[in-house]
Amino acid sequence: MRIPVGVMFILPGLFGFILFFIWPFCISLGYAFIDKPINGSFTGLLNFIELFRNKSYLRGLSNTIRFIAISVPLNMGLSLGVAMLINKMKKHKEFFSLIFLVPLVIPSGSMVSFWSSLLAYDGALNGFLQTVGVEKIKWLDSNLALFVMVLIFIWKNLGYNMVLYLAGLSNIPKDYYESAWVDGAKPRQSFRYITLLHIAPTSVLVLIMSMINSFKVFKEIYLITGSYPHESIYTLQHFMNNMFASLNYPQLTTATTVLVVIIALFAQTLLRLERKASE
């Protein structure tokens, strides 16, 4: 039997992909159902029950969900706004999209000293606030920390979504707006019936990418506040990170399994939505 040439090109990459992703993932899935990695015995759903009884896990999970629920729509709206402004410009389009892309490429480590000197309890922001007569605020050590995390996420990820939206906006034929204008449509109406309708498929993509990118905010938060931040920004990533430190295999693999299931379900739903939106 002859092996198709295409397969010959795929095989090396596929081998690595299976070895480093698929296979260890299957092992990890198996670990989620036994009590310990070596000579473990089958425990059924015990690990899952234990995980969902773990207060730190529940806190991490709920904070992560809350963070995504706040930051992703906010970021989508803002980046659409910026993309629409840039799209309307005649000149300097590239220059301005460059500016909003800059935070995306800057390594998180480079900004740590800025963020922490700005946001510390005795930091520059509180110093400024005091001159205008506002009491000191614990930016990183109160429920406001979530708000800070959302802002940093938007700062970093606005550019990515903006590029996606710019591409989507440039695909809308200009004469749609013109004929709407001729027909006497108000700007609000043409935004609603032309812009929003046509970028619906783009929006679904942006939603998917934002959700995935939203996990990356951990880099900044971890570098600024360490392993045990204020409880309002203790995320799933912190939990898993700390489980790694103690190498708690059952909890780690169970948490991974739950995360994979949630993301897979979400992605599937959204991809289906995208297909519907583009029709």
Added chain:
Amino acid sequence: MRKGADRILVPILFCLGLVFLLPLIVTFTNSFMTEAEIALNYTSRLTVFDLVDGVVDKFIQIRLIPKSFSVDQYKEVLINQPSFLILLLNSLKITLPVVLGSLIVSMFTAYGFAIWDWKHKEVLFSVYIVVMLMPLQAVLVPNYIIADMLHIRDSYLAIILPGIFSPFGVFLMRQGMKAIPPAYFEAARMDGAGYLRIFWHVAVPQLKSMIAALCMLLFIEYWNLVEQAVIFIDDYAMEPLSVYLSRLAEGRTGLVFAASCIYMFLPLWFLTLGQKDLEKGIELSGVK
């Protein structure tokens, strides 16, 4: 479109852009301050004089313009502190193999997917997409397990190998490959060109900007390595810059701005070189 639009839009976007760039500008200008000035600005500890003056609250001050311009920080970081260069080299040692390896692997794999006539290849490819959509935390545990099994847990290979075989590159390259008209491949086949020849002379030239985009996206991602470094690397001397900088921020604030600037120089430079390519890469990364 009305003509005066730019006159309103430019100031709005300019102000917004300034806010976005502020962290960057501060880091840059502060890197030219003397260590003494940094020490003065970035402390909130009260001195004897403050106590005499009756100052109760003192805050960190972020100043934009250095009182006296100096390159001492850069000198200290680049010449007097070998540790910084070692860690910079560590970052390169992780990033470069991932970028090169992933580029090669993903181009070949994507090409294979393009020329392979198999009904179910899309099913196989959807596995790539599902893994690609997983956030990093979901693949870290599998990465850790396989690294442990292959006994590479204590080396950079534990980070590099999964990076090389990660599905993102395959996905992006395939998106780029789809844009090449199939007629190109067929014409080359008719002329009797072999598959490798077609790959090199037809596919690669068409993919130039995709290649640039993938290199940049991977570079940005691995240059900014945090999670894997925290989990896989125990030895301080082996850490990449990202993690080290946060520690420097706690200890020697006086150097951190210059170190940060050097660290962000490469990705920024790449961005200005390949903005168009990066944007194209981001556009095509939208799952379709």
